[in-house]
Amino acid sequence: MGYSRRTLLVTGGLALLGLPACSVAGDDTADDGSGKVEVFSWWAGPGEKEGLEALVADFRQRNPGIEFDNAAVAGGAGTVAKTVLATRLENDDPPDSYQAHAGLELDADIEAGYVEDVRYLYDQQRWRDRLPKGLVEALTFDGKIYSVPVNIHRANLLWYNPATLEGHGLTPPATWSQFLTQAAALKAKGILPLSIGPTWTQKHLLECVLLGELGADGYTGLWNGATDWKGAPVQQALTLFVKVLDQSDIATAAGDWQPALDKVVAGTAAYNVMGDWADAYLRTKGLVFQEGYSVAASPGSEKVYNFLSDSFTLPRGAPRRRAAEQWLIECGSVSGQDAFNPQKGSVPARLDADKSKYTGYLALAIAEWTDSATRVVGSLTHGVVAGTKRSAAVDAALVLFVQDRDAVKFAAAVSG
Numbered sequence: 001m002g003y004s005r006r007t008l009l010v011t012g013g014l015a016l017l018g019l020p021a022c023s024v025a026g027d028d029t030a031d032d033g034s035g036k037v038e039v040f041s042w043w044a045g046p047g048e049k050e051g052l053e054a055l056v057a058d059f060r061q062r063n064p065g066i067e068f069d070n071a072a073v074a075g076g077a078g079t080v081a082k083t084v085l086a087t088r089l090e091n092d093d094p095p096d097s098y099q100a101h102a103g104l105e106l107d108a109d110i111e112a113g114y115v116e117d118v119r120y121l122y123d124q125q126r127w128r129d130r131l132p133k134g135l136v137e138a139l140t141f142d143g144k145i146y147s148v149p150v151n152i153h154r155a156n157l158l159w160y161n162p163a164t165l166e167g168h169g170l171t172p173p174a175t176w177s178q179f180l181t182q183a184a185a186l187k188a189k190g191i192l193p194l195s196i197g198p199t200w201t202q203k204h205l206l207e208c209v210l211l212g213e214l215g216a217d218g219y220t221g222l223w224n225g226a227t228d229w230k231g232a233p234v235q236q237a238l239t240l241f242v243k244v245l246d247q248s249d250i251a252t253a254a255g256d257w258q259p260a261l262d263k264v265v266a267g268t269a270a271y272n273v274m275g276d277w278a279d280a281y282l283r284t285k286g287l288v289f290q291e292g293y294s295v296a297a298s299p300g301s302e303k304v305y306n307f308l309s310d311s312f313t314l315p316r317g318a319p320r321r322r323a324a325e326q327w328l329i330e331c332g333s334v335s336g337q338d339a340f341n342p343q344k345g346s347v348p349a350r351l352d353a354d355k356s357k358y359t360g361y362l363a364l365a366i367a368e369w370t371d372s373a374t375r376v377v378g379s380l381t382h383g384v385v386a387g388t389k390r391s392a393a394v395d396a397a398l399v400l401f402v403q404d405r406d407a408v409k410f411a412a413a414v415s416g
Helices: 007-011 049-062 076-090 104-112 119-125 133-138 162-167 176-188 199-224 232-245 257-266 277-284 321-331 334-344 361-369 388-404 407-414
Strands: 036-040 067-070 097-101 147-149 157-160 192-194 269-273 294-297 304-308 310-313 375-378
Touching: 036 076, 036 321, 049 067, 049 277, 049 321, 049 334, 097 104, 097 321, 104 388, 119 321, 147 321, 157 162, 157 257, 157 277, 176 192, 176 199, 176 232, 176 269, 199 232, 199 269, 199 304, 199 375, 199 388, 232 407, 257 269, 257 277, 277 334, 304 361, 310 321, 321 334, 388 407
Parallel strands: 036 067, 036 097, 192 269, 304 375
Antiparallel strands: 097 310, 147 310, 157 269, 157 294
């Protein structure tokens, strides 16, 4: 299937103009008589389920006659859920709506005819006027739109415990080379430089190293063909990635991202690279931003926003279509996004949300996301810049790369 390149992803820049808050025609919904809606997601862990619960509470208030059936599947930042969902879709057993990342992640489902075009809801709810143009373009395939975004996350972040760094006279590294210098000193003092989790978190780290070493344009070029995977800059970045891995606990990697981050909280590890959903998780532990934990852009990516967006679909053959439409309207609404995002550790996709609701880390995030000087690129790991087949190829090649450390072979496998 052909698709139009997204301006957001190609240029890496996005100027967002704030819109005044206003009511949206059709945003107020009522019981449509469907009685139930089954929503499939991977928001089942701490820091995720709280956001979903807040969104569902707002949905129930606005749709008192519709029962919410939570079909969330935990594990691997969606990797487990996607496997379960694929089986259901192949067996013609879709939920009423399911979660997907904005961008090319949906390409295979669109090709298979699993999801419906929901432009009519965008027209009805006037969402195009209330979402960043670049985000709408990232959701558009051949002029059609197949999902509704509920948030914006930032992937390129380095989390740390301020007490740990202060105790060793350190500040977050501005480059990956600086990180390696710090790592040697930290290891000498018995501190793990970088905690890590399963394969998807290693892929997440890889994209952050590539972004930090290649810059916004070079990183974006990996996905639109402008950057040569086999060229010297990329080979050097891949070699550096191996050196960074050597400073982690990859030999005993955590089972998921939360326990890997726990090592930073405990002070046994100095850093963890993770998206800003980590903020919500750390708050569930009773920690206060800039006291119990803090964050910086991953090395080399200051003023770059490596974005992803959670969105929801209307599956073809959804058993309760009318209720599914009400759920999508909820996801795209001001009240839904302002209920969900402060709990989830993300910022709203809408430009007319209530910024006063976003405090702590999220106040910094929303300011940077809406700053016209911020460069915006799309996440590899979280579905924006690579379709299903290419992402799977990266996954398979990365497993081998972590073992054999052969940058040339890895580049050849993923350059397709």
